[in-house]
Amino acid sequence: MDLNIQSLGHYYSDLEILRNINLDVPAGQIVAVIGPSGCGKSTLLRMIGGLEQPTSGAVLQVGETPNDSLNPLTYIFQDFALLPWRSVAGNISLVLEDHKLGSAEVDEIIENVLSRTKLGDFRDAFPHQLSGGMKQRVAIARALAVRPAVLLMDEPLSALDSQTHDLLMDDLIDLWMREKFTSVYVTHNLSEAVHLGHKVVVMSRRPGMITEVVDIDLALDTRKDHPELLIEYQQHLWNIMRDEVRAAELELVDG
């Protein structure tokens, strides 16, 4: 399943947030979206997943959604959004309980996603017992449990310390190498964008528009071996963004 975003625009009352966004998200690719804070990239992501309605334009699903997918458009949030009163397994079963699966099947899915995210020993732990990195792993396991067609990731690594950040980024790369999932990956971190994005979409400050789309033609698992190329890409992206970021910094947050 591909996603196709067509001339999408959005206003919050009189304030223009997004203007004329056109974007393709082809199946099996990670599309990284970067931009200065307040450029509307998270708003865009909420619209892609149907959590918010754009003022104009549309987000189209192109092609059949896979039959076995329980929740084709699935989010991974920056703040993990785990229920503190449910254990790791309980948080995962939460998103399966509305689907009329047998309890044996639910158990099997939980077992499966926990082993894929190396969480097997933490099945019964509560979120407050886990570190930030482990919590985000649980959130990833929960997302995988519904067999998504597209993963919508909203700064998934931004709340983590830098070592955990790097480890989890490697995990995401491994995961993509195994499963070739489709994803829209919103971040303000250029290094994440060049490590994970098959293409990187650069947005301007408010009203958010697409300034440039940069394709990175390097297999994800070989990128670590070409740090100089990545730095070049990163520098290029920063050159596009720098003035926008500076101008955005000077704006009042509430406009």
Added chain:
Amino acid sequence: MDKTPGTSRPVRFRGGGFAPRPLGLVGALVFITIIILWELGSRTGVISALVLPAPSEAYVAFEELVRSGLLWKHLSASLQRLIIGWSSGALLGVLVGVAIALFSFARAGLVPLVSAIFPVPKIALLPLFIIWFGIGEGAKVATILFGTFFPTVIATYSGIDNLDRSLVRMGQSFGLSWFSIVRKIILPGALPAILSGFRISAAVAIILLVAAEMIGAEFGVGAYILMAGSLMATDQLIAGVAMLSCMGLTVAWLISRAEKYLLRWRR
């Protein structure tokens, strides 16, 4: 310090505090000390028997109550009113609180009504309740019900208002049904606030229980206290008040247990 006098000294500690530890025995010790001092005061004549009877006299009155078999009659009448009134008031309060938190129409319509009726002492309405629900159990239960309903409504909807919206958004993003979101995300999230509301409403319930029983009840702790008061039997009065305190302590203990169990996911 000695090597470079005047130039080096330990940093003054200014952290700590703001974290009360549980000290189970202290509470009991306070009670025991007060009772012992009171007893000593009565025996030595510092406290006149006319002003306040000694704890031992109140205990004798209590023993008499047990021996006559009336204790159970009073207590069971009171507990029955308390349990029926409080649990129906709390249940309705949670339902209405959830409705106010989730539906704009309910919020717009009911919040002003709650604000208007909450401060009215429900005991002032007792004569009306007697006309509506009869002089028997109905009016007493209704008084307790109304008294516990309003604090529960407010605790519930403000608990839901303070809930982390990102959890609700997460539920929606996984396609959970509306009912699932309410049952599995909103209610457990508001549970800490609802339980502290229960603490308040339970105390309110005991206050109203006694007040209601003072008007036209044959049995009940409130009726017992009223009777003791009109006979100037202060020893019985103190025994009755002590029973109320024990009720309060028991309820507080039960709610603590419930909190410990239901909120064990908190750090």
